[in-house]
Amino acid sequence: MYDRQPLPDVDPDPIRARAIRQLHLKRGLKLHALIYVMANVIQVVVWFAYTSEQFFWPLWSLLGWGIGLVFHIWAVYSGASLDEARIEREVNRIHGGAGR
Template sequence: MNDRRPWPDIDPDPIRARAIRQLHLRRGLQVHVLIYVLANAIQVVVWFAYTPQQFFWPLWSILGWGIGLLFHIWGVHSGAGIDEARIEREIDRMHGGGTRN
């Protein structure tokens, strides 16, 4: 059986759907960390090869991008996921604050 759905978030089992969403978030974080490490390592190698006597300019990328990466880590692991109450509030907001039929 092919388990590939056109919309993976639409699943009759809400726990399974939440687990799939969390796995997607973690995979995205893994890719982000890998690219962060590789890109900054390349910058450090370039700095060392061409301008080691000058200011360590890769620091700006490491710190700036690192702040964004920390927010990404926090967002994935904070536990402030999407719960049923938030979903209901969003549905109500989308319907103009009225009751649904």
């Protein structure tokens, strides 16, 4: 029904392709961290301006979103790399599921 075509700009050098992928992941992480900081600073300012006598409610966002940010950092910077065996298993899984 739908034939998936390879991307025309795929780099044949696997190390260069992996470096480009890693740079994209790091850029995404930087954007995530920037939005986290900006959103939480705004929440703290609103809390301070309007409800500073009450419970520090931005804590829930700081902690909850912070946990997600920590996992994002871990995913980008962990030493877990895609070795050839894992890549081959995934390629075989995709090819095996293509006829379904």
